[in-house]
Amino acid sequence: MDIAFKFLLIIHLLSLVLGGATGVAMPIVMRKAAAAGPEARAPLLAIGGRLQLNSRIAAGLLVLTGVLMLWLRYGGDALALGPWFVAKLGFVVVIVAAMATTILAGPRRANPRVFGAITGLSMLAVVICSVMTFG
Numbered sequence: 001m002d003i004a005f006k007f008l009l010i011i012h013l014l015s016l017v018l019g020g021a022t023g024v025a026m027p028i029v030m031r032k033a034a035a036a037g038p039e040a041r042a043p044l045l046a047i048g049g050r051l052q053l054n055s056r057i058a059a060g061l062l063v064l065t066g067v068l069m070l071w072l073r074y075g076g077d078a079l080a081l082g083p084w085f086v087a088k089l090g091f092v093v094v095i096v097a098a099m100a101t102t103i104l105a106g107p108r109r110a111n112p113r114v115f116g117a118i119t120g121l122s123m124l125a126v127v128i129c130s131v132m133t134f135g
């Protein structure tokens with residue numbers, strides 16, 4: 001059981017690295033794409049699409065491994081972990097809702113600056129809440 005938990009935590013933290021790296025790279029690539037001519041824009045937008053897929057995979061893995069760890073070590077009782085953990089889950093919901101909005105509304109209707117600010121600040125809050133809960 002313990003080795004399974006450790007394995008999940010490693011995946012959890014690697015997913016955080018993947019999501020964080022994507023969050024840093026994405027605005028740089030999109031700024032370059034906006035300023036580029038038509039020929040350079042297409043490959044940059046393709047990179048942006050790949051980064052977006054990576055961030056969705058990272059978010060999916062974070063939620064999946066998080067739920068499994070919560071179940072394995074804490075019997076699935078989120079409330080027992082205290083207010084910081086409940087706050088963490090609240091910010092996770094904000095990130096998932098923002099991602100779902102861009103999928104449902106279509107990337108062109110979602111303002112990338114607003115999306116980046118919401119998900120970036122929420123990621124920061126999630127990490128702070130995680131450390132306050134477990135650190």
Ligand code: HEM
Nearest residue numbers: 012016062063066067069070092095126127130131134135
């Ligand atoms: C954006 C999503 C998430 C991020 C960025 C994130 C981040 C983190 C970080 C940084 C840690 C390590 C904390 C430390 O050891 O000090 C951690 C641990 C943990 N997270 Fe997450 N997390 C996310 C989603 C979730 C979700 C959705 C759940 C559960 C429903 C969850 C449950 C846990 C658990 C149970 C641990 C480890 C507990 C332990 O070491 O005993 N996480 N998370």
